[in-house]
Amino acid sequence: MGVCEALEPGDVVFGYYRCHALYLAKGGDLRALVAELFGKATGCTKGKGGSMHLIDARRGVMGASAIVGTTIANAVGYAYAQKYCRRPNIVACFFGDGATEEGVFAESLNFAVLKKLPILFVCENNFYAIHTHQNKRQGLPDIRARAQAFGMRAERLDGNDIFELCRCSADAVRSIRAGQGPRFLEVTTYRWREHVGPGCDYHLGYRSEAEAQPWQDADPLRRLARLIDDQHRREMENEVEQEIADAFAFAEQSEFPSATELYTDVFKEEAHAAAGA
Numbered sequence: 713m714g715v716c717e718a719l720e721p722g723d724v725v726f727g728y729y730r731c732h733a734l735y736l737a738k739g740g741d742l743r744a745l746v747a748e749l750f751g752k753a754t755g756c757t758k759g760k761g762g763s764m765h766l767i768d769a770r771r772g773v774m775g776a777s778a779i780v781g782t783t784i785a786n787a788v789g790y791a792y793a794q795k796y797c798r799r800p801n802i803v804a805c806f807f808g809d810g811a812t813e814e815g816v817f818a819e820s821l822n823f824a825v826l827k828k829l830p831i832l833f834v835c836e837n838n839f840y841a842i843h844t845h846q847n848k849r850q851g852l853p854d855i856r857a858r859a860q861a862f863g864m865r866a867e868r869l870d871g872n873d874i875f876e877l878c879r880c881s882a883d884a885v886r887s888i889r890a891g892q893g894p895r896f897l898e899v900t901t902y903r904w905r906e907h908v909g910p911g912c913d914y915h916l917g918y919r920s921e922a923e924a925q926p927w928q929d930a931d932p933l934r935r936l937a938r939l940i941d942d943q944h945r946r947e948m949e950n951e952v953e954q955e956i957a958d959a960f961a962f963a964e965q966s967e968f969p970s971a972t973e974l975y976t977d978v979f980k981e982e983a984h985a986a987a988g989a
């Protein structure tokens with residue numbers, strides 16, 4: 713949310729499987745999001761992608777992938793095209809701390825710096841890849857320092873401080889738009905629930921409630937809510953609740969895709985056409 717505040721409507725974002733907030737922050741359609749979770753034909757990928765593959769190209773949400781690290785290269789490729797075609801808009805690329813261990817991370821950062829591409833890298837560092845803490849996976853846990861080693865300006869921010877995040881994002885976006893090459897934000901955050909799904913997983917023993925508590929106490933939504941007067945906040949909350957209820961009703965009433973949809977939007981469709989030609 714904090715990063716997207718700094719973007720223009722024509723800018724694009726590439727996310728990863730933890731992409732619901734990114735999709736909404738960039739203006740993605742809520743009805744199409746919920747319908748996608750239901751696997752319905754009205755979903756943002758016609759019910760074929762599901763929760764981890766949200767897309768709304770009209771709003772600049774260029775897609776997400778469940779394969780860790782893959783969209784980093786897609787985003788850099790898009791940024792290269794932007795520069796090559798002299799288009800003014802920039803790219804923001806989001807990924808987790810685990811993705812920085814993939815080879816494609818190093819290759820992509822190197823290329824982006826070399827070609828001075830218009831891209832903002834945003835690492836959402838929640839300190840875990842599934843159940844393994846960063847200090848059991850990375851020799852140099854300072855991800856910002858690794859980005860700096862490629863020759864780009866990189867900062868480390870508290871992801872619970874929305875105002876600081878907005879300010880730093882706006883500053884980075886201004887410099888990228890001015891043609892000064894890529895920038896990198898390492899944003900610390902914390903996953904409240906299990907890796908996948910709505911449950912708590914403290915019983916697994918890889919982390920404790922005591923570790924999570926300070927992050928929950930610093931919840932940026934609650935901090936922001938305290939700055940808004942009660943009546944105004946209640947009005948906003950009611951409006952959002954109604955929007956959510958409407959999206960769920962829309963999803964429930966929508967149809968599932970027909971069986972013929974299995975052969976559209978896939979490589980096989982072209983293979984069929986070529987074979988028939």
Ligand SMILES: Cc1ncc(C[n+]2csc(CCOP(=O)(O)OP(=O)(O)O)c2C)c(N)n1
Pocket residue numbers: 730778779780781807808809810811812838840841842
């Ligand atoms: C290439 C690849 N390797 C392994 C996996 C299995 N996997 C799914 S999520 C995940 C953890 C990634 O952690 P991080 O990038 O920090 O993202 P987070 O879930 O913490 O937001 C792993 C290893 C995968 N999906 N893709």
Ligand SMILES: [Mg+2]
Pocket residue numbers: 808809810836837838839840841842
């Ligand atoms: Mg992580």
